[in-house]
Amino acid sequence: MRRYGKNPDEDDVRVRPNRKGNRPRTNIRPKHEDAAEGFVVTVDRGRLTCLVEDRTVIAMKARELGRKGAVVGDRVAVVGDLSGAKDTLARIVRVEERSSVLRRTADDDDPFERVVVANADQLAIVTALADPEPRPRLIDRCLVAAYDAGLEPLLVLTKSDLASADKLLESYGTLGVPYVVTSREELASGGAAEQVRERLRGRITAFVGHSGVGKTTLVNALVPDRQRATGHVNAVTGRGRHTTTSALALPLPDGSGWVIDTPGVRSFGLAHIDPARVIHAFPDLEPGTAECPRACSHDEQDCALDQWVADGHAEPQRLYSLRRLLATRERREGD
Numbered sequence: 001m002r003r004y005g006k007n008p009d010e011d012d013v014r015v016r017p018n019r020k021g022n023r024p025r026t027n028i029r030p031k032h033e034d035a036a037e038g039f040v041v042t043v044d045r046g047r048l049t050c051l052v053e054d055r056t057v058i059a060m061k062a063r064e065l066g067r068k069g070a071v072v073g074d075r076v077a078v079v080g081d082l083s084g085a086k087d088t089l090a091r092i093v094r095v096e097e098r099s100s101v102l103r104r105t106a107d108d109d110d111p112f113e114r115v116v117v118a119n120a121d122q123l124a125i126v127t128a129l130a131d132p133e134p135r136p137r138l139i140d141r142c143l144v145a146a147y148d149a150g151l152e153p154l155l156v157l158t159k160s161d162l163a164s165a166d167k168l169l170e171s172y173g174t175l176g177v178p179y180v181v182t183s184r185e186e187l188a189s190g191g192a193a194e195q196v197r198e199r200l201r202g203r204i205t206a207f208v209g210h211s212g213v214g215k216t217t218l219v220n221a222l223v224p225d226r227q228r229a230t231g232h233v234n235a236v237t238g239r240g241r242h243t244t245t246s247a248l249a250l251p252l253p254d255g256s257g258w259v260i261d262t263p264g265v266r267s268f269g270l271a272h273i274d275p276a277r278v279i280h281a282f283p284d285l286e287p288g289t290a291e292c293p294r295a296c297s298h299d300e301q302d303c304a305l306d307q308w309v310a311d312g313h314a315e316p317q318r319l320y321s322l323r324r325l326l327a328t329r330e331r332r333e334g335d
Contacts, residue, residue, distance in 0.1 A: 032077055032079055032093045032094060034079070035077035035078055035079045035093055035094065036052050036053070036077070036078050036079070036082055037052070037075065037076075037077065037078075038050035038051065038052045038057065038059070038075070038076045038077070038078040038092070039051045039052075039073075039074075039075055039076075039249070040070050040071065040072050040073065040074045040075075040076060040249070041056075041072065041248065041249040041250075042072060042246055042247065042248045042249065043070070043071060043072060043246060043247070044246055046060060046061070047059070047060060048060065048061070048070055048076075048092060050076060050078055050090070050092070052078055052082050052084075052090075055082065055083070055084035056084050057078060057081075057082050057083075057084050057088075057090050058084075058088065058089055058090065059076075059078055059080070059089065059090040059091060059092050060089060060090075060091060060092070061091075061092050062091045062092060062093045064093065065092070065093070065094075065095070068095060069095075070092055070095050071115045071116075071117060071118050071247070072117050072118070072247040072248065072249050072260055073117040073118040073119040073120055073204065073206075073249060073260060074095050074096070074098070074118045074119065075095075075096040075119065076092045076094060076095050076096065077092070077093050077094035077095075077096070078090050078091065078092055078093070079091050079093055098118045098119055099119050099121070100118070100119060100120055100121060100149050100150050100151060101115055101118055101149060102115070102116040102117050102118075102120060102123065102145060102146070102149045102151060102206055103115055103116060103145065103148075103149065103272050104116055104145060104265075104268050104269055104270075104272075105269030105270065105271040105272055113271070113272040116206065116208070116247065116262055117206045117247060117249075117260050117262065119204060120149075120151055120204045120205065120206040120260060121151060121152065121203050121204055121205075122151055122152045122153075122154055122199075122200070122203045122204070122205040122206070123142065123145070123146040123149075123151040123152070123153050123154065123205070123206050123208065124154045124156050124196075124199075124200075124205050124206065124207045124208070125139055125142045125143070125146075125153060125154065125155055125156065125208055125209065126156045126158060126207055126208070126209035126213050126214065126215040126218065127139060127155070127156075127157060127158070127168075127209060127210065127213050128157075128158045128159045128162075128212070128213040128214060129157055129158065129159050129160055129162060129163040129164070129165055129168065130159055130162035130163040131159060131162055131212075132210065132212050132213065134168055135210055136168070136171065137328060138210060138265075138267070138268060139155070139172075140324065140325055140328045141268040141270055141328050142208055142268055143175070143177070143325060144270055144273060144278055144325050144326075144328055145268060145270065145273070147277070147278050147280065147281035147325075148273050148274065148277045148278060150280075151206075152178075153177050153178075154177070154178050154179070154180070154199055154205070155169075155172065155177050155178070155179035155180070156179070156180050156182070156196060156207075156209075156218065157169075157179060157180070157181045157182065158182050158183075158184075158187070158192075158213055158214040158218065159182075159183065159184055159214065160181050160182060160183045161183040161184055161185060162184075165179075165181045169181075174315065174317040174318050174320070174321045175321050178199065180192075180195050180196050180199060182195060182196070182218075184214075187214070187217065187218065187221055190221065192218070192221065193218070193221035193222050196218065196222060197222055197252065200222070200252060200256075200257045200259065201252070201256040201257050202256060202257055203257050203258075204249075204257065204258040204260065205257065205258065205259055205260065206247075206260040206262060207219060207259060207260065207261050207262060208262050208265060208268075209264060209265070210264060210265060211264030211265070212264070213264075215261070215264065216261060216264075219250065219259055219261040222250075222252065222259055223250040223251070223252065223253065223259060224253070225253065246263065247260055247261065247262045247263065248260070248261050270328065275297065275298075275326050278322070278325060278326060279298065279322070282314075282318060282322050284313065284314040284315075284318060285305055285308065285309075285314050285318060285319060285322060287308075287313070288304055288305045288307075288308025288309075288313060288314070289304065289305065290304070291304035291307075291308075292304045292305070297326065298322065298323065298326060299323045299326060299327070305319055305322075306319070
C-alpha cells in the first residue's frame, strides 16, 4: 500500500478526470426571478399539488432547496411546466417567508417537530359532545399550539343533539375562545355549515380534531363540491378507517376563505412549545410578568402574577386558565 509523506509532490496526488457533464460545485443559486407564484394545497409522497393562478400543477421540491420542505399552506415559487396537463411536473424552487407555522410532535418526549400547516391564521378545534366523549386535555393542547403559533382558536362543538355543550363551554369561558355549537340535524340540513362558514370568511383556517368527531363531514359540508371520503371510526378506541390521511386546502365556494382539513389526531405532542410564548395570548396577564423571576414557569412561589391578580389587574380565573394550559406542556394527555 503506497503511503504519502507529509509533503507529497504532484506525482503523489491522484486527480480524478473531469468526466463529460460534470460541473464544479458552487454556492451560487439561481434567483428564478421569472418563477410563478403557487399555493400548496396538498402533499403526497414527495409530490406537491399547487394552485398556480387558476390551474392545478403537480410539482416536486428542487434539489437546491436542500432539506427545506414545503407544506400545505405554503406560498412557493414554481418553475417548469405550469400547464397543469397530465403527466407534467414542475419544480418548487423557493418557499416564501411564512406568516405562521402550526407544529406538533408525536408525543411530549419526541424531539422531532412536524409542521402541520403554514400561513394559517385560525385554528378550528373540532370536538364531539358525545360519541366519542369530549377530550378537554386534547382541546387544551390544541389551544396551546394555536397560541404558540399566533393563530386565533375557534371551538367547533358537534353532536349537540346527544349532549349539552354548557359544561364544556363553562370551562373555557374565561379564555374568551369563540365557538360554534352544531347538531347532526343542522349538519344534514346545511345550517351548521353556514354557522361555521361565517367564522371562516377572509381567513385561512386549519381544522384539527380527534378521529370520529365529524371533522371531515363538516369540511365536506363547507365545501360540497370537493367531497372527501368519510368512514367509520370506533367511538371508544378511536381505531378504524381514518378518513383524512393528508392535509388538504380547499377554497370556500364563494372564494372568501380557505379550509385546511388535517388528519385526525390521537394525541398532540407539545415538546416543541416554548411556554414563554403562550403568555402572549393573555394580554391582561402579560404585563404582570415583568416582575417575575428569570425563566419563571408562572406556576411557582415567586411568580409575580399572583400579586398582579391580587392588585385587581386581571381576574383570578384567567390566571387559573393560563396555568392549566401551561400544565399541559408538562403532563401527558392520559394523566
